[in-house]
Amino acid sequence: MNTQASITPDQHQPIILTGDRATGQLHLGHYVGSLQQRVQLQHQYQQNILVADMQGLTDNGHNPQKVADNILNVVADYLAVGIDPKLTTICLQSAIPALAELTMYYSNVVSIARLERNPTVKSEIQSKAFGRSIPAGFLTYPISQAADITAFRASLIPVGDDQLPMLEQTNEIVRKINTIAGKNILVECQPLLSKVARLPSTDGKNKMSKSMGNTITLGADSKTISQAVKSMYTDPTHLRVEDPGCVEGNIVFTYLDAFHPDGAYIETLKQQYRQGGLGDGTTKKILEQCLQDLISPIRKRRADYLNNKDYLIEVLKSGTEHANQQTQQVLTDIKTAFGLNLF
Ligand code: ATP
Ligand code: MG
Structure with missing residues (x-):
């Protein structure tokens, strides 16, 4: 089965990167905050959707099974709302090594003070009551998001408003890397907010999450x-x-x-x-x-899709292969910029 058969990357179409942590079933906040929009966008853009399992681990290191168990749930949710794997690349973060490598390189141009200032991370640290035992991966997840976005050369990021500080931080990294490289090897991105950028929970107290x-x-x-x-x-x-x-x-x-x-x-x-x-x-x-x-x-x-897990795995595998091809060049560019491409 070739689930990517109809993806014809058109150089003129802007590139989208978006995604969701594999930390549970998707909900109405996702539907109105991003999924609905993605179904439309897949016709006009090169759209990549990342199932962010590594990012899901950043606050679930003690319980990785939760993340593992939700990967296919998220893929089933995508297909059930009408995201079409023939139009959109659906891929798995942990199976794209360039993303982890880029995260390591970018970590050297971001200070701890800057990470601690990120307002979304700050409020998440408070609500999760991490105190001093905050996992290093959690504090640095905005760097990993910058790696995800830049690896695909994405310029448009459909997100909820909790993600705006991540995009700001991504663009700071882009500018720093471009300065080091002496030319624009990375592109800056901009958010695309939906009509409902933050759906509240039913009690109105928090974001539905x-x-x-x-x-x-x-x-x-x-x-x-x-x-x-x-x-x-x-x-x-x-x-x-x-x-x-x-x-x-x-x-x-x-x-x-x-x-x-x-x-x-x-x-x-x-x-x-x-x-x-x-x-x-x-x-x-x-x-x-x-x-x-x-x-x-x-x-x-979604229940029908979950009854056919082999198909869901095939969709994800095929999209991930496509993503691995797309993301290699940026990694090479970064290594060259750092003078590390000896062989
Ligand atoms: P978690 O609690 O594990 O962080 P989440 O429900 O916040 O999960 P994410 O996977 O972090 O979901 O978010 C994926 C995308 O969906 C992001 O772009 C986020 O802004 C958007 N999103 C999540 N919840 C909402 C919401 N309630 N309203 C609008 N957009 C949302
Ligand atoms: Mg979230």
Whole structure:
């Protein structure tokens, strides 16, 4: 089987690199924050999607099985939402040695102080309560992301807004390496944010994220979806149906905005809610139906894919072979820039 048969790298198409840590099933935050966009982008760009298993290990070194167990889950999620391996290179980070090598080279141009200043890493360190026992790999994962991005010569990075500091740090590394090389061997990248750059969890307190255990996954069964919607945070001052309610910060409306296909209809609901006369039970019912309709076919397809693991492995292997060819040249360029290409 040749899953890459139709990939015809067109030199004029900008290159995309994006990806997900293999730390759990993908969720609605991924769907609206990046997956939906990737399905569109694969038609106009050379799109590479990295299953970031090594990055997943940076805070799971004590439990590597969690990462190993989730690699194929993530691939199944990609295929289930419509990412097409004939249009997109889906590849495995740990099986592309150039990425680890580049990380080592780039580590020499980044200071610990700079790594500690990265606001996303800073807040992750706090929320994971690492203290002084932070794994070195975790503190330095922005360097590994810079290696991933530059290895593919990617200029466009579709991400959620938690990743913006990583792209800033990547571009700093690019400029430093280009200065050392005396010419532009690496390209700077820019983010592509989706309409919903940070989907909150159902309680509205945090970003929906795998490691916080606050997700509605793309494989969630209908009962789980129903319970998640029922438990959603709304407007605590909206006690009776006839009371005027607040839409801003009301997670049910945040989700309706993100997922309901009929924006005009949601605007009329908002008006009614603000005036009074629309109950949370009704808005939740509308949202539940919308999420059931969205997730149910994805759930079915991902289960079918997971019943055919050989196919998932073949997709990943074939994409990884393609990625290994693509990333070699940048590694050679870097070694040459450092004067290390003796033979
Ligand atoms: P983990 O908790 O293990 O870090 P995660 O849920 O944060 O997992 P990642 O694999 O770290 O997911 O993120 C992959 C991509 O999805 C990133 O570009 C990230 O910005 C985006 N993303 C993740 N969660 C959300 C969200 N709630 N809203 C929008 N985008 C998101
Ligand atoms: Mg994350």
